[in-house]
Amino acid sequence: MNQIIPHHQTITKVKVPPSKSYAQRAILAASLGESPMQIKNVGNSEDVRHITSLAKQLGALVEKQDQSLMITGRINSPESELNIGESGLGCRLIGPIAGVLLKDYKIIGEGSILDRSMAPFLTILPQIGLKCHLNKNKLPARISGFAQGGEINIDGSMSSQYLSGLLMTLPLLNEKSNVKVANLTSRPYIDITLDVLRKFNIQIEEPQPENFIINGTQNYQLKQAYTVEGDYSGASIWMVHGALKKGIQINGLNPLSVQGDKAMLIALKKAGVNYEWVNDTLTIYKSIIQPFNFDATNCPDLFPSLVVLAAAAKGTSTFLGVNRLSNKESDRGLVLQEEFTKLGLNIQLKGNQMVINGTGGLKGGKINAHNDHRIAMAGAIAAALTNEGAIEIIGKECTSKSYPEFWEDFDLD
Incomplete structure (x- = not known):
């Protein structure tokens, strides 16, 4: 048209x-918890709809209430084929996150996302115990293994979204993790991720720039409804x-x-x-x-x-x-x-x-x-x-x- x-x-x-950057992170964060959480002012963008669908695919119960979502995580069994639509952020977040809930899974997408490189998965995911196979560095991605924390080194020059995926995943693992990042671009998006995680009771330390210390066995929680800015x-x-x-x-x-x-x-x-x-x-x-x-x-x-x-x-x-x-x-x-x-x-x-x-x-x-x-x-x-x-x-x-x-x-x- x-x-x-x-x-x-x-x-x-x-x-x-509403900021879809904030909304997408908050929706996924709520889907990783085990108690009902309300996300207000989520908006109606396609990317938010894709992330909401992903939350459901991961096993969350999602109830829409006007411009709010009531999300209860881990109610249903997660699906082994995860469709991220056209959401680049959704793909890069879900890559490691799904490794907490599934042993074997496939990530597929639609439209322009199929032409975008996901090559950093090939070096990042093995560091947390996951094997990844791509189609000429692009989707679909086939991932298997058991996610685990530890010492992780990544190149942040391609996209900060891969780091955001790790920061949301590692608190759920048993081990303490130390993530060192070189050539980090789009630092403000990492600040958004950290801001959302703090609201959901997840603690991450940064003793030196681009060096993140994450304790394991943390739980996603909200004391009150979260409103997207x-x-x-x-x-x-x-x-x-x-x-x-x-x-x-x-x-x-x-x-x-x-x-x-x-x-x-x-x-x-x-x-x-x-x-x-x-x-x-x-x-x-x-x-x-x-x-x-x-x-x-x-x-x-x-x-x-x-x-x-x-x-x-x-x-x-x-x-x-x-x-x-x-x-x-x-x-x-x-x-x-x-x-x-x-x-x-x-x-x-x-x-x-x-x-x-x-x-x-x-x-x-x-x-x-x-x-x-x-x-x-x-x-x-x-x-x-x-x-x-x-x-x-x-x-x-x-x-x-x-x-x-x-x-x-x-x-x-």
Whole structure:
């Protein structure tokens, strides 16, 4: 399906969706406990639905109550074939976690996840006693053995999600574990994992950076309902929209969040955008955008929003972290270059660097979302920069992966 966004479309108030990064971790954490736990504000994104399905496949009883889930873990026997849908995080978390509950299991997926490498499993899982077989480094994954703790060394340069999977698994094992990580990228996502684990009564020590000490025989527990905080990734789209149009009030964010995409506020300051907080409401003011430089290595999901912001500036902006974009829902760096060229924006990719030569405006046109939710949303807000004409998004439905209410919030049919 396609979506046409007129250049005059203006939104001045919005509530952001729940963070799927937090929601997915919390749902799995609850499924690993043995007492009922309530997760509030989970949202309706595809990734959350996939993780909820995984919780059930692992044997949890899941009852939906409006925007909440009541989860009781280990009620039923886990399934030996686990379908992670298109959730990359779900795959990398469930790889080791299922080894606590099953001796032999298979991980399958759907859509774009089948084209993404899972090669790190081949070096990580054997260190906790699990054998793994992949199809040319991709799914399906066949895993067997008995998970056990101990001394573990991993390379964190491919994705921090593999480390998150270990951090959620190792507390359940009998042995004490010592995990040492080299070349860790996306550290903020590990901080999200640790934040969720603390809420579920799991203790992990970090005596030195990237060295994690985990005692075994811990139990996942909640003293009260867990509420998922708002998503900075989705909010970044509205931040740019507000700065380019008439300003915007964004509700539902945690000002003290450890989400890596909160760094969008740093990028806004660099670009000359003014904003202020009142409790959990962030107000972005219409601003004159200046060229800026920004390191997005630890927040690669911000690239699409950053590209639109840089397009609004007259001059050259430079971003680092392009090497983090090739294993997303699309090869996001190349797709941004290809699709925004159609709108008149000059984007150059130089190794790990993206250089954007902004002119302060874009022309209307048609772009393909490439089944990438963040490309579709960036294309929508890019319409704010067209002096005339609209932008048409091919494949608008992909926004359901992280933000199913996006087009409704954009006040479009």
